[in-house]
Amino acid sequence: MKLPLTTLAVAAVLATGAQAQGLDYPATRKVEQTDSYHGTAVADPYRWLEDDNSAETKAWVTAQNAVTDKFLDAMPQRLPARRIYTELYNFERYGVPFKEGGRYFWTRNDGLQQQNVLYTAKSLKDTPVVALDPNGFSKDGTVALSGMAPSRDGRLLAYGVAGSGSDWQTWKVRDLATGQDLEDRIEWVKFSSASWTADGKGFFYARYDAPKEGAALTGANYFQKLYYHRLGTPQSDDVLVLENRDDKEWGFGTEVSDDGQLLLISVWKSAGSRNGLMVLPLPKGGFAGGKPQAITLDFDAQYSPVAAHAGQLIVKTDQGAPRGKLIAIDLKNPAPARWKTLVAEGPDAMTAASAVGGRLLLSYLHDAATLVRVHAADGKRLSEVKLPGVGTASGFGGRWDESETFFSYTSLTTPAEVHRLDVKTGRIELFKKPKTAFDADAYETRREFVTSKDGTRFPIFIAAKKGLKLDGSNPTLLYGYGGFNIAITPSYGVTAATWLKMGGVYVIASIRGGGEYGSAWHDAGTKLHKQNVFDDFIAAGEWLVKNKVASPATLAINGGSNGGLLVGAVTNQRPDLFAAAVPQVGVMDMLRYQNFTIGWAWATDYGKSSDSPEMFKALYAYSPLHNIKSGTRYPAVLVTTGDHDDRVVPAHSFKYAATLQAAADTGPAPKLIRIETQAGHGAGKPTSKIIEERSDILAFIAHTMKLEVK
Missing domain, CATH: 2.130.10.120 (Prolyl oligopeptidase, N-terminal domain)
Incomplete structure (x- = not known):
């Protein structure tokens, strides 16, 4: 159901349009390129932009950045947003x-x-x-x-x-x-x-x-x-x-056992969560050659080695247990029929496991917040780690013969603090707690539950200043990911903190496709079921409007990589629901993504256009590049990418932005692309680049909503 624009929304769109009407997008050359997918002809007029090393593409990048920089420079929110972001980023981590x-x-x-x-x-x-x-x-x-x-x-x-x-x-x-x-x-x-x-x-x-x-x-x-x-x-x-x-x-992840006698090999296929498991003996703690032996190569589930101890291999798996369990495998006779369950599947999703000090530390997600339980080597439950609150805890690494481990704890309004845990005594000591310019006491986080189109219930976390007034006027930024079994849980980030300090509300949605509720939750957002992910995110936006946290004039969406795909798809499907959309390094061409670098590995989540007519139809129906609608008023869009991204190659964003700019009658709101040079997908990005890019994103959203930033 489309939600009508309020008077405030119309005013905001018109105001943004008036500012954007002076934009003169660079002309993007079109070519005659048509591909056939199971008998359906699909045009690809910007195919030449896939060559990011050509002189013509580089000139296009320069021209696009010039337009975007001019627009961003004219925003009164740009410098104040960068100042706030820098101030909040400047803390010891x-x-x-x-x-x-x-x-x-x-x-x-x-x-x-x-x-x-x-x-x-x-x-x-x-x-x-x-x-x-x-x-x-x-x-x-x-x-x-x-x-x-x-x-x-x-x-x-x-x-x-x-x-x-x-x-x-x-x-x-x-x-x-x-x-x-x-x-x-x-x-x-x-x-x-x-x-x-x-x-x-x-x-x-x-x-x-x-x-x-x-x-x-x-x-x-x-x-x-x-x-x-x-x-x-x-x-x-x-x-x-x-x-x-x-x-x-096949790809390989390795770990040498604590006693040094065994190489544990996780064999991954593509980017899926199902893997194989092999072992290689290491006589006297050294490598003497030999052929690795398979524990399982069925690729029917996730098998994560936890510890090798007393002749058995302890493994976390979701084989026959979508929310996860712990099993013990006899290394002398590793036949599946002899596998023994140490910790059975429970109501919460088991997300990680480690072995420290002769204990097993099992991390769970309960409605997307962390719980950590301590078990004996035989699987008996002993205790629960007392965490500071409802948030996200990670770490808990260590050795079988040492009882010391460390973990971090964070929430949407709590910067990550590091604790030391003695697993035998249960004693927790604070190791490091950062001091920041962010006044966490002025804000609060609450968990709410949203019902999606098909009746599925999922959590969202809302961070806002205490005493939030629910009248629909709050500038609100909704973030999501929804893929590859990655759980989106409440954790502190400078982007969220800056947006809160700017006067906004920050929301994360734990939607299907992630790992918040185990492998079945992930599977429900993959391949032919991928539309569930978009339906969930749209439902989260509608919930925020219905409950007067925001309105279509004050609601923006953001996500990166697979989350960029999410934002692109949802913007096409419900452009009326949002004032601004920022897809970062997104997978935008769902028909050709598998042709570039590691893209083929994502087929476990997406499927490929060549798989079947049914799979092509599903991909074509939501592919952000192929579903931009002329004659439909779009929100303000800022696409971001890096010209050195060799994971989600920049061609995705290049072709999407060119198509969006060329579409007829999509309204006056800006459709811009910000291309970071000498930068890639995000990992290892220097602090200065992070501050510049993310503060620009927040300033763009604030500008769209006419939010004054001081």
Whole structure:
């Protein structure tokens, strides 16, 4: 049902339109390109924008940015929003500590450093020293630390480096005593960390072959192989441990067991949550070759190894238990018929599990908020970790023979604080609590429940100033994701804090496609059921309007990556419900996404246009690029992307923005694209770029709503 525009909404749209009428979008050349999908002809007039390295595309990017910059510069909200964002971003932030080789490691950012710095100390009372400072990697801060793994004796650090937001990584090894790098250098790594053997002589990692000149990194030549690198030898001598040329969707995650005797290999296929599990014995804690043995390669469920202890492998799985359970597998006889349930499936979704101090720490989501329970090695429930409130807790890593672990806790209005937990005594001590300019006591968060189109009930979390007046006039920003089994839970972010301080209401929606209620909840938002995700998000918007938190004139939506797809699809389906929409690095071309870099891996959630006429029809029906409607008044739209994004390639956003700008009679509200140069999908983005981009997004939304920002 379409909601009528209120007088306030009409006034806001007209005001925005008057300001936007002076926009002169760059002309985007069209080409004669038509593809046939199961007998249906689909035009693709901006196919040339898929080549982001061509001179013509680069000129288009420059022209688009010029128009966008001119518009953003003219907004009176831009500088105040950036000032507030910078002020709130400037606080000391800590990562969750972990211990290896008698050393503690954690990251810290003093507030406005471009990249987090890695520190180490032999005790928590000692003054920490810098183990690695990525801020020296490049002058502009765009080269980031992408991963790290200390050796078991704490002497060496394997670490990954990624530049300009790319997923590609180069791995190096640093001697922590001297601060100098060894000669070891590992190239062509992506979607992998490093796992040291207990003897410290080398580590396992996954990589791709170096691409041949001019070859596209997709399809048959774009698959992972698992290697072992022995220190002091060239990468060309690394030992191939595992590959599957018959199924090139295989990828590998590795972990060496606490006792050093076993390599645990998670075999992933695409981006789905179902995986295989293999093991490789490591005699005397070192690599001696051998062929990994399969525990299961059915890819029928998720299998996450938790611990190898007393001849058995403890695994978190959703096999036959959509909300998750814990099982024990006898390593001498790992046949599925002999698997033993340690902790049965319960009413809440089990999201993580770890083994510390002879205990099992199980994290659950109860209506999208974290609960953590402690169990004995035999599965018996012992206690529950007392968290500070209704929010999100993460961490809880450690070793089987050490009772110490650390975790972070956060809520929509509480910056992440780090705690130390002794799992045997249950004692919790505060390790670090950040001091910020955000007055959390002035705001409150409440959880409400929304009913979707088909009757499905899901939670939303609303953060607002205490005493919020419910008259529909509140500038409200609704965020969602809805995919890949990723749970959206309440956690503090500077974007939300800035919006709150600007006078707005911030809302997150825990919709289908995520992992908030287990694998069935995820499956209900995939492939032929993907429309459920959009229906949920629309229902959240309608709930906010119906309950007078916001109105169509004061409601904006935002999401990134799969969330960018969400925003693009929902904007097409209900343009009347929102004043502004900001899709970030979104998957916008659902017919061709699988043709670029790692895009083929997303078919587990999306399906592919080539799969069947039914699958093509479903994708074509919601694809943001293909459903922009001429003759329909659209909200103000700001598309954001990075020209170095090699995960969701910028062509998605380029083609979507060009189509949106060319559509006839979509109303006077601006349709802009902000293209960050020397930046990628988001990981490792320097602080300065984060502040600039996200404050621009909030200023754009505030400008659309005529919200004065001081």
